[in-house]
Amino acid sequence: MAKKAEDMDNEQKKDIPVEEAFDKVDATIKALEQSDISLEDSFKLFKEGMDLLKYCNDSIDKVEKKVQKVMADGRTEDFE
Template identity: 55%
Template sequence: MAEKEFKLEEAFEKLNQITVELEKPDISLEDSFSLYQEGMKLLKACNDSIDKVEKELIILSDNGEANEF
C-alpha cells in the first residue's frame, strides 16, 4: 500500500484476491513468489494496524480517555 491512508478492509480484500490467484493451478513460480511477498507485506501492515488500535484501547481503558500517539 502506498502513501495513502491504510484501510484494513481494503487490505483484507486484497489478501483474499492474492489467495485466489495463488490457488490457480497454472500460476508460475515467479508470480506466486511475487504474490506471496505482497501478501506478507499486507499481513504485516494489517498486524501493525491492529496492534496500534489495541494499544489505543488499552490506553483508553486505563485513562478513561483517548490519547494520541
Template identity: 50%
Template sequence: MLEEKKSEQKETQIPLEELFSKLEEVVKNLENPESSLEESFQYYNEGMQLLKRCNETIDSVEKKVLVLDEEGETYEF
C-alpha cells in the same frame, strides 16, 4: 526523505478491511493452478507485505483501545 514519510503515512491510512480484501485477492491468485512459479513467488511476497501491514495496523489499534472497568474508569488495554 519527506516523500518517503508521506508515502508511509498514506500506506498506513489504508483501512484494515481494504488490506484484508487485497490479501484475499493474493490468496486467490496463489491458489490459481495457472499461476507460474515466478508469479506465485511474487504473490507470496505481496501477501507477506500485506500481512505485515495488517498486523501493524491491528497492533496500533490495540494500543489505542481503552477498557472501561466496573467503576466506570478507563485504562489502556
C-alpha cells in the same frame, strides 16, 4: 480501476484501510490457488500477501494500544 497489491508501493499500502488490505490478501490467496500461475508470479504474490498481512497486524496492534490508553477508569488491560 483499482490497483493490485503488486502495483502499490509501501507508502500506498499504509494509506489503505485495514479492511481493504484484508480484501487484497483474500484476492492474493485466490490468485495463488490458480493452477496456471508461474513460480515467479507465485513468489511475488506470496511476498505481497505477507507484506499486506504485516500491515494488517501492525494496524491492529496500534488500535489495541489506543484502546488500552482510553480505558474509562484509567486502567490498562490486555485487549481480547
